[in-house]
Amino acid sequence: MLTSSALNTLFGAELELKAELFQKTGSFKVRGLLYKTLRLTAEERDRGVITVSAGNAAGALAWAARDAGVPATVVMAKTAVPAKVAAARSYGAQVELVEGDLIAAYEAIRDDRKLTGVHPFDDLDVITGHGTLGLELIEERPDVGTVLVPVGGGGLISGVALAVKLLNPGIRVIGIEPETADVVSRSLEAGAPQKLPTAKSIADGLAAPVCGTHNFGIIQQYVDQVVRVSENALLDATRLVMSRTKLALEPAAAAPFAALLEGKIQLTGPTAAIISGGNLDVAKVF
Amino acid sequence: MLTSSALNTLFGAELELKAELFQKTGSFKVRGLLYKTLRLTAEERDRGVITVSAGNAAGALAWAARDAGVPATVVMAKTAVPAKVAAARSYGAQVELVEGDLIAAYEAIRDDRKLTGVHPFDDLDVITGHGTLGLELIEERPDVGTVLVPVGGGGLISGVALAVKLLNPGIRVIGIEPETADVVSRSLEAGAPQKLPTAKSIADGLAAPVCGTHNFGIIQQYVDQVVRVSENALLDATRLVMSRTKLALEPAAAAPFAALLEGKIQLTGPTAAIISGGNLDVAKVF
Numbered sequence: 001m002l003t004s005s006a007l008n009t010l011f012g013a014e015l016e017l018k019a020e021l022f023q024k025t026g027s028f029k030v031r032g033l034l035y036k037t038l039r040l041t042a043e044e045r046d047r048g049v050i051t052v053s054a055g056n057a058a059g060a061l062a063w064a065a066r067d068a069g070v071p072a073t074v075v076m077a078k079t080a081v082p083a084k085v086a087a088a089r090s091y092g093a094q095v096e097l098v099e100g101d102l103i104a105a106y107e108a109i110r111d112d113r114k115l116t117g118v119h120p121f122d123d124l125d126v127i128t129g130h131g132t133l134g135l136e137l138i139e140e141r142p143d144v145g146t147v148l149v150p151v152g153g154g155g156l157i158s159g160v161a162l163a164v165k166l167l168n169p170g171i172r173v174i175g176i177e178p179e180t181a182d183v184v185s186r187s188l189e190a191g192a193p194q195k196l197p198t199a200k201s202i203a204d205g206l207a208a209p210v211c212g213t214h215n216f217g218i219i220q221q222y223v224d225q226v227v228r229v230s231e232n233a234l235l236d237a238t239r240l241v242m243s244r245t246k247l248a249l250e251p252a253a254a255a256p257f258a259a260l261l262e263g264k265i266q267l268t269g270p271t272a273a274i275i276s277g278g279n280l281d282v283a284k285v286f
Numbered sequence: 287m288l289t290s291s292a293l294n295t296l297f298g299a300e301l302e303l304k305a306e307l308f309q310k311t312g313s314f315k316v317r318g319l320l321y322k323t324l325r326l327t328a329e330e331r332d333r334g335v336i337t338v339s340a341g342n343a344a345g346a347l348a349w350a351a352r353d354a355g356v357p358a359t360v361v362m363a364k365t366a367v368p369a370k371v372a373a374a375r376s377y378g379a380q381v382e383l384v385e386g387d388l389i390a391a392y393e394a395i396r397d398d399r400k401l402t403g404v405h406p407f408d409d410l411d412v413i414t415g416h417g418t419l420g421l422e423l424i425e426e427r428p429d430v431g432t433v434l435v436p437v438g439g440g441g442l443i444s445g446v447a448l449a450v451k452l453l454n455p456g457i458r459v460i461g462i463e464p465e466t467a468d469v470v471s472r473s474l475e476a477g478a479p480q481k482l483p484t485a486k487s488i489a490d491g492l493a494a495p496v497c498g499t500h501n502f503g504i505i506q507q508y509v510d511q512v513v514r515v516s517e518n519a520l521l522d523a524t525r526l527v528m529s530r531t532k533l534a535l536e537p538a539a540a541a542p543f544a545a546l547l548e549g550k551i552q553l554t555g556p557t558a559a560i561i562s563g564g565n566l567d568v569a570k571v572f
Contacts, residue, residue: 002308020289021532083529239568243369246564247306248534278532282525282572 001140006244010202011260014270016141018133021278023083023247025087027205028133028156028276029060029120035129036118037064045070050115052076052106054152054204055084056277057120061091065105073115075106081204081250083279088256103210121155122212130159131193137272138167145269150276151175151184152227154215160274161222174265175219176255178203178234184219185226187211202284203234205252205277233258236264240286250280287426287556289385292530297546300556302427305417307535307564311373314344314419314442314562315406321415322404325349336401337394338362339372340438340490342563348379359401361392365565367490367536367567385499389496408498409501416445431555434542436562437461437470438513439494440501446472446560447508460551461505461512462541464489464520469514470505473497488570489520491538491563492571513551519544524571527561536566 002017020028035051038206042283048071051061058074072093076085080097088095098105109119117128133156137144147164161173177184181199193216199209211219219226227239237254240261241247256273258267292542306314324333345404346362358369358379362371366383374381396403405412419442423430433450435443447459451458463470476495479502485495497505503511513521515523523540526547529531542559559572 005310024291236486241567242534244311246534248532250526282528282568286568286572 001156002163002245004245013260015269016144016270016272017245018274019136019217019247020133020274020276021247021253023093025059025063026277026279027056027060028130028274029056030063031104031132032126032155032159032282033060033118034064036123036125037068037070040070040116041123044106044116045115047114048073048217049118050075050106050110050133051118051120052102053234054207055080055088055118056205056279058095059084059087059091059110059279060091061118062088062091072107073113075102075109077102080270083151084279086280094171119178119212121153121208122214124214126155127159127162127218129216130156131163131245132159133274134163138164141270142286143270144171144272146172146174146264146267146271148259148271148273149173149175149262150206150252150255150274151177151202152181152206152252154184154211154219156274157223158215160220165222170180172224173222175223176229177207177226178255179230181207182228183208183211185228186222187216188226192216200233201234201253203237205250206255215278224282227259229258229262229264233262235285237261247280248280249275250277288397288531290531293527293543297553299546299553300430302430302556302558303531304423304558305533306560307533307539307563308417311342311349311377312563312565313342313343314416314560315571316349317411317418318415318441318445319343319346319404320350322409322411323347323354323356323431325354325411326402327355330402333400333402334359335404336396337404337406338388340493340554341366341374341490342565344379344381344392345370345373345377346564347404348374348377352378352391357532359395362386363388367385367565369567370565371426373565405498407439410500412441413445413448413504416442417449419560420446420449426449427558429556430457430558431456432460432557434545434557434559435459435461435561436492436538436541437463438467438492438538439454440470440497440505442560442562443509444501444504448504449460451508454552458510461509462515462545463512464492464514467493468514469497470492471514473502474512478502480504485486487520488517489537489541491536492541496510502544513545515541515544515548515550519548521571523547533561534564534566536563537563537571539563
């Protein structure tokens with residue numbers, strides 16, 4: 001947890017920055033995927049695991065699987081951030097770069113090679129693992145009034161909301177997702193998990209085209225609000241937060257600050273902002 | 287102090303990263319300039335202070351002076367990193383942007399306006415303030431074998447070397463400076479402080495054209511070795527360290543890693559690398 005007096009002054013807030021970019025593999029994803037890997041049966045491990053990911057879940061599963069001696073395959077888009085592809089390879093995963101429908105490709109490879117599928121967010125063990133972030137946060141700052149969480153397919157926010165609300169239902173949990181990849185907002189509006197034909201954002205880590213079923217139920221029950229932010233605000237927030245905090249955060253991680261820049265959130269009391277990861281393609285942001 | 291298993295593996299080292307980029311004003315400079323400001327007489331304070339700087343000393347003096355209620359003027363090059371100019375202004379300093387000989391401009395403005403001159407590095411109080419970094423380092427890791435220090439005009443390394451060597455003469459202190467701004471190496475070779483006609487580097491914070499007189503004496507006595515690194519190595523090291531550690535460091539701060547990339551340093555035992563600052567012009571590095 002870090003603080004920045006410059007950001008506090010700018011936003012008139014008392015921000016606590018949960019610096020998940022310093023996690024192994026550079027994002028929070030390792031929390032859930034490590035826990036999932038540890039929960040696999042011997043038979044599931046022997047078959048080897050596979051996931052599909054914009055990048056951070058790929059790196060995290062690759063790292064966790066290597067640690068556990070489990071072969072890992074990861075399905076990523078050909079347009080993924082090169083550093084995320086390189087990271088997954090460096091942890092020993094077999095990387096399958098595909099075009100078009102990532103999830104269809106993931107399911108096809110999983111079934112064809114009889115691998116153990118690990119959904120990057122729609123999985124109760126993954127959600128539980130991410131919940132540790134919420135536990136740590138409340139342990140360190142029990143007085144926190146609001147928690148701001150970047151939202152892709154709903155993995156992080158469902159874990160964090162579950163942990164936080166079960167400990168203290170008075171704490172507000174607010175999700176932030178890109179306008180151009182707003183599947184969770186649309187799902188909440190529709191009352192059921194939706195699927196987008198395409199989802200693209202400078203915040204590649206948030207560009208999930210689906211909201212998980214498990215995630216949806218938890219979000220519906222425990223999350224107070226999900227707001228949308230523009231691509232410009234995501235870019236501006238990334239540059240702003242990097243220059244003020246010296247944290248090399250990825251655009252997904254800047255989503256809470258994008259919402260503050262756009263005046264989308266009313267803050268009361270100490271506010272935790274989750275800086276979800278730091279695997280960025282710097283040339284795309286500057 | 288942070289660690290990075292990726293960097294340790296890459297360099298076959300046990301590195302302790304002293305993350306000075308998280309200091310107020312984004313660099314170690316605030317240590318020395320705050321101490322200097324606190325040591326001024328009432329009459330010196332009343333006159334107001336002036337310094338000359340590539341940028342980080344300017345921001346640091348501006349911040350320390352504001353804190354102490356002292357008016358500050360800072361002389362910077364027209365080519366200074368815009369974020370560094372903006373920072374000095376945001377702390378309330380009067381910024382004088384000049385072309386040509388910065389030090390001559392500084393001396394002229396100082397004498398003309400009867401300001402209290404604060405040399406950014408050739409000053410015993412500034413050196414003493416920087417020495418606190420060495421004290422902290424040895425307090426936290428008394429087993430450190432080598433300390434790697436970015437070198438500009440010699441301010442940081444003279445303070446750190448003094449503190450470290452007085453506590454434990456067995457610890458090696460190694461300085462790293464750009465090939466294109468190697469005034470300290472040249473001074474050591476000549477046996478007296480030298481002045482360069484020009485000094486330019488991607489590591490703007492290290493491009494001092496002079497080696498301080500006080501600094502020179504301390505470096506000659508207490509620093510084991512000063513090595514030169516190429517501009518390419520500084521750039522590569524900045525990108526490498528940012529991608530592996532998620533620290534948004536400036537090129538000056540990457541100097542220790544540039545030296546490791548170029549194989550200029552033999553490491554033994556735990557090694558502290560000072561990440562001196564994080565005020566970077568990202569577009570110039572990526």
